[in-house]
Amino acid sequence: MQQDDAAAAKTARQNRRVVLGCLAALAVMGGVTAASPTLYTMFCKATGYGGTTQRADSNTAKVLDRTLTVRFDSNVAPGLPWTFEPDVTKMDVKIGETALAFFRATNNSDKPVKGQAIFNVAPEAFGSYFNKIECFCFKEQTLQPHQTVEMPVTFFLDPKLVEDSSTALQPEVTLSYSFFPAEPKAAAADVAPAQPKKGG
Structure with a gap:
């Protein structure tokens, strides 16, 4: 027992x-x-995996005597009643040079709407070398009814890209942004339909 x-x-x-x-x-x-x-x-x-860009406090890079074409692409997700597009679809930038580009966004609805941008670059290999100093994508953006704003991005291309075989011979890179609703409560019945815009 x-x-x-x-x-x-x-x-x-x-x-x-x-x-x-x-x-x-x-x-x-x-x-x-x-x-x-x-x-x-x-x-x-x-x-820089998946084309994710880098964030830098400042630019201390040496400017090279070589130019790359930077193209800009913009998209708006369904459910966000915005028009969003780059002021210019491309610019030529010297490697290492600090550049400034602007995007324009308009809230087409009758209510304040928050949006958040996600971003990447293509070819993806440039992700390690594409540095942003300032960008509207770093935080949520709130647009008032029918408000239009200019949103800047300050960036530079790290000269180390010329030492990388996957980027050294590339003549251009595309910076893409997609804006999504920052608040899920923006129902389809409350907003006007969004028309995606593409630059490039």
Whole structure:
């Protein structure tokens, strides 16, 4: 009888250990899952993966006697009642030179609307070398009813791109922006339909 009680107690302890181990594993997996978007974003920003551009406080690069064409592309997601387009569709920029470009956005609805821009460059290999100093994409933008704003982006191309075989011979790079609603409450019945605009 005592042996049976001892065996039962041992089995109960083993079961508790298994349950606790499973709970700990679930907690770890849950933490990793929750952190995944942040970790992925940090990875993309650090490496330029997927055409993610870099952010710089200032430009200390040497200006090279070589020019690249920078094209600008703009898109508006469904549900955002904005018109969004670049002031110019392309510009020639010296590698290492600080450049300034403007995009224009108009809220076509009768209500204030918030938008958030996401961005990338193509070819993707330029992501490590395309540096933004200032950009409207760094934060949400709120446009009042029928308001039009000019939104700047200050950038430079890192001269190290000429040492990279995947970018050294490329004659141009495209900087693309897509604006999305920053608030999901902007229902289709509340806003005018958006017409995507593309530059390029």
